[in-house]
Ligand SMILES: Nc1nc2c(ncn2[C@@H]2O[C@H](COP(=O)(O)OP(=O)(O)OP(=O)(O)O)[C@@H](O)[C@H]2O)c(=O)[nH]1
């Protein structure tokens with residue numbers, strides 16, 4: 001309904017190809033980077049993002065990282081006052097809630113496209129213009145994808161492949177999600193999607209947040225596209241994925257599956 005209204009109110013951009021006519025420079029793009037102990041990565045990543053031709057803004061959501069990442073974020077915000085913002089939270093409150101806090105701030109700042117990515121260079125910043133270009137073609141959510149033709153993963157030990165393959169298989173079979181990379185966190189959302197999704201109703205907070213979010217996007221009939229990326233295993237800093245997170249993800253998928261059954 002919301003999507004229909006949006007298209008009805010903006011007849012000039014009714015057809016996907018029309019988006020391509022508007023230069024991305026006219027769009028405001030915010031890249032949200034959640035951080036927890038990313039001292040080794042944040043500054044270099046920020047500079048690469050800020051030097052991209054699509055001129056994005058950067059919103060760092062730091063959960064009071066014990067390694068001082070928050071102070072690095074503040075220094076970046078002082079150096080680039082118009083382009084870098086930092087959201088400091090009291091402690092490690094989870095990736096999902098970090099995304100939601102970032103979404104709210106980016107929407108309030110009138111961003112047209114809101115991009116999420118990890119701080120550890122697993123998501124290549126140089127792919128951001130390709131995500132935006134695909135969104136400009138009329139896709140409401142664009143996923144930087146490891147699992148479409150041209151996408152690759154470098155440096156993963158085999159258990160990570162199994163975990164990722166299993167999570168995607170669950171997402172496809174139990175939840176009926178169509179995207180090849182349903183668990184990827186490198187995404188570009190059109191602002192209208194985030195306005196339509198009931199962010200308050202999202203119950204998962206960890207990595208399964210990405211699956212729950214995609215359920216809402218697909219249920220809303222928003223157009224989802226994927227662009228291939230080379231995903232590189234983190235070289236600096238430490239992973240925050242724990243066995244705890246895996247159990248929570250299984251719980252989330254089970255809960256979403258039951259909801260899907262109930263709703264037919
Ligand atoms: N603000 C915030 N950021 C988090 C939290 N947990 C993880 N992150 C960040 O979310 C991103 C993804 O976390 P990673 O540890 O890289 O997890 P991953 O990419 O799934 O796992 P690896 O492949 O092992 O790196 C990174 O930028 C983290 O710093 C959290 O609780 N709060």
Ligand SMILES: [Mg+2]
Nearest residue numbers: 118120122234
């Ligand atoms: Mg990572």
